[in-house]
Amino acid sequence: MSAILSEATKLRDQIVSVGKSLFDRGLTFGSTGNISARLSNGEILMTPTNASLGSLEPEHLSRFSAEGVHIDGDKPTKEAFLHQCMYCQRRESGAVVHLHSTHSVAVSILANIDPEDVLPPLTAYYVMRVGSLPLVPYYPPGDKALAEAVATRAEKSHAVLLANHGPVVAGKTLLDAQYATEELEETAKLYLLLHGHRIRPLTPEQRRALR
Ligand SMILES: O=C(CO)COP(=O)(O)O
Numbered sequence: 001m002s003a004i005l006s007e008a009t010k011l012r013d014q015i016v017s018v019g020k021s022l023f024d025r026g027l028t029f030g031s032t033g034n035i036s037a038r039l040s041n042g043e044i045l046m047t048p049t050n051a052s053l054g055s056l057e058p059e060h061l062s063r064f065s066a067e068g069v070h071i072d073g074d075k076p077t078k079e080a081f082l083h084q085c086m087y088c089q090r091r092e093s094g095a096v097v098h099l100h101s102t103h104s105v106a107v108s109i110l111a112n113i114d115p116e117d118v119l120p121p122l123t124a125y126y127v128m129r130v131g132s133l134p135l136v137p138y139y140p141p142g143d144k145a146l147a148e149a150v151a152t153r154a155e156k157s158h159a160v161l162l163a164n165h166g167p168v169v170a171g172k173t174l175l176d177a178q179y180a181t182e183e184l185e186e187t188a189k190l191y192l193l194l195h196g197h198r199i200r201p202l203t204p205e206q207r208r209a210l211r
């Protein structure tokens with residue numbers, strides 16, 4: 001019991017510090033974005049709705065039972081169902097990060113992107129941390145249909161891009177999810193920087209060698 005309590009305390013503190021780090025570096029803004037992390041007993045901690053990731057408070061995080069019932073804490077993010085869908089599809093995941101990071105959102109608005117895999121394999125780290133990135137069709141934030149559309153793609157990829165909205169990334173740990181989300185944002189930035197230039201992405205062979 002006390003082991004799970006100290007695990008929960010550590011995870012709460014980690015969600016707060018990751019949120020602040022992402023917010024302070026402009027990776028999300030206002031009250032956009034949400035973070036969740038799963039405890040070893042299956043409970044899930046989530047950021048509250050309308051909270052700034054820059055000023056989260058550990059004791060105010062929303063807590064869900066392993067069965068998905070809101071137990072305590074503030075009213076959860078409106079994307080709670082989306083986070084739960086991600087965990088259902090990816091049993092090994094310990095955390096999910098969703099941001100409105102500018103370059104990723106910009107790419108999610110481009111016409112003529114490949115909905116099966118939005119970004120080319122520009123760098124090794126993108127391939128290693130993100131891999132493939134399906135586009136989820138547009139639905140309003142918090143819509144159950146958005147969560148269901150994420151679920152159908154999450155089986156194949158731990159990272160998805162919500163059209164005209166932003167990325168959702170699952171990771172084994174919160175740091176894994178954070179780093180992959182950051183890698184995705186930097187790669188989206190590179191992709192936009194390279195617009196109009198002839199590019200030389202990694203070859204299929206180079207990509208395969210990184211797996
Ligand atoms: O990013 C968001 C919705 O997609 C923010 O919503 P919440 O404030 O409810 O977490």
Ligand SMILES: [Zn+2]
Nearest residue numbers: 033100141166
């Ligand atoms: Zn959002």
